[in-house]
Amino acid sequence: MRYLTLIMLFAVFASPARAQMGDPDADRAAVEAEESAAIGATIIRSIADAQALPEDVTAVYSLSKLDDAVLLELKKRESLKVLHFSLWSSANAWITDSSLKLISSYPSLESLTIVIQSNYSGVGVSSLAALKQLKVLKLTGHSTPLDAKDLEDFSKHPALQELEVTVNLSSDLIKNLTKIPGLVTLKLTVRAPGKDPLKGIDKCKKLEVLTLCDGVLPAEALEELKKAKSLKSLRLEGRILKEWNATAFEAIGELKGLERLELAPTNSQNSFTAKELKELHNLKDLAHLGIESDFSQALTLELLKDLLGGFENLTSLGISHRYDLDMDVVLALAVPEKLRQLTFRCGKISDDSFKSVLESCTGLESLDIHADGLSEAAFEGAIKAATALKELSYYESGRALFRAAERLKTDRPDLEIRRIG
Numbered sequence: 001m002r003y004l005t006l007i008m009l010f011a012v013f014a015s016p017a018r019a020q021m022g023d024p025d026a027d028r029a030a031v032e033a034e035e036s037a038a039i040g041a042t043i044i045r046s047i048a049d050a051q052a053l054p055e056d057v058t059a060v061y062s063l064s065k066l067d068d069a070v071l072l073e074l075k076k077r078e079s080l081k082v083l084h085f086s087l088w089s090s091a092n093a094w095i096t097d098s099s100l101k102l103i104s105s106y107p108s109l110e111s112l113t114i115v116i117q118s119n120y121s122g123v124g125v126s127s128l129a130a131l132k133q134l135k136v137l138k139l140t141g142h143s144t145p146l147d148a149k150d151l152e153d154f155s156k157h158p159a160l161q162e163l164e165v166t167v168n169l170s171s172d173l174i175k176n177l178t179k180i181p182g183l184v185t186l187k188l189t190v191r192a193p194g195k196d197p198l199k200g201i202d203k204c205k206k207l208e209v210l211t212l213c214d215g216v217l218p219a220e221a222l223e224e225l226k227k228a229k230s231l232k233s234l235r236l237e238g239r240i241l242k243e244w245n246a247t248a249f250e251a252i253g254e255l256k257g258l259e260r261l262e263l264a265p266t267n268s269q270n271s272f273t274a275k276e277l278k279e280l281h282n283l284k285d286l287a288h289l290g291i292e293s294d295f296s297q298a299l300t301l302e303l304l305k306d307l308l309g310g311f312e313n314l315t316s317l318g319i320s321h322r323y324d325l326d327m328d329v330v331l332a333l334a335v336p337e338k339l340r341q342l343t344f345r346c347g348k349i350s351d352d353s354f355k356s357v358l359e360s361c362t363g364l365e366s367l368d369i370h371a372d373g374l375s376e377a378a379f380e381g382a383i384k385a386a387t388a389l390k391e392l393s394y395y396e397s398g399r400a401l402f403r404a405a406e407r408l409k410t411d412r413p414d415l416e417i418r419r420i421g
Helices: 024-038 047-051 068-075 097-103 122-130 148-154 171-177 219-227 246-253 274-282 293-298 301-309 327-332 351-360 376-385 402-411
Strands: 059-062 082-086 111-118 136-142 162-167 185-190 209-213 233-238 260-265 288-291 316-320 341-345 366-370 391-395 416-420
Touching (some): 047 068, 068 097, 122 148, 301 327, 316 327, 327 341, 402 416
Parallel strands (some): 059 082, 082 111, 111 136, 136 162, 185 209, 288 316, 366 391
16 A cells, blocks of 8 residues: 555554454454564564564564563564564553563564554653664553653664654653654654753754644644754644644644644644635645545634645645534545545535545546445445555445445455444
């Protein structure tokens, strides 16, 4: 699956607690198979599995509750480069500071992902700086936010390119991040913002991808991003701002090099004017726009159409959580035929709007939709006629389109089809 699909806004992030439906064992096995395959990893569930690993294993994935004895066994695999720990049930958290200390001695580790609600602290995280070949560090779910001092040991780290952590955001913490010379991708979940929380972020000279979650920052904090000339992708999610106002939109509109913008706030009250939104039209190079959560609810239909109509170079669009919205809003795009990827997870899709969008977006290659409301005939006919389409993901609460999708697999062997739900 292509890079654009992998980084699409509405991809489902791994979660420590899994929704278990139907047969829990089958559901778990499906999650394990999908997530491990994405990173080319071998699945382990126990110390016996770890002991059975070949000496030359390079990637390991687990959705199980393990312990430090397993980590000691994995340390013997000197070729291990990728390690991903998640959990099927958040009640089984097991990662501790001693666990991280053990992992810090792995000789070849390049990527570490821990998606577990755990109580490890900044002391354990600091020890990971000893992994001098580490390129990717993603820690999701740790209950103790990191402070500036917890990242000091990563200063001048020779390899780190991607970092995801929960922090007490401050200018001192940002200062320590600027000392990581190769940092390209940064995701910060903010718990307690200090004064001038983003001050100095422009000193991260190679930073291209930034995600900020929660924190309830003042809109003025985004003004620091104006100086971040290397930034190409920005995602703002959760309660990241106290208020979405003219200051926020002006700051984002100043990011002239931005190619991807994803707005997913969960503020209960948002209100925009057409004038404020038009600040975003200054992003002439924008190729991907994502709108979800409460942000989409705050936009009237006319405001949304005005917003979409102001971008002439969009090749990727995602809209979700707008249950009164039909798919024909996509036709408000300035140049629909340029669209290559569309994620539309809103309400019910009418037959006419589905057909119109696929007829107008002639270059569409990847489509991800909530398909409730579509008839079997309209779904099958429009997809069959969309000859440029290479990937289709669809969700439906029932099984009305299942037969059509099965026929399409025969009629369109070139089309990758995935049913969700």
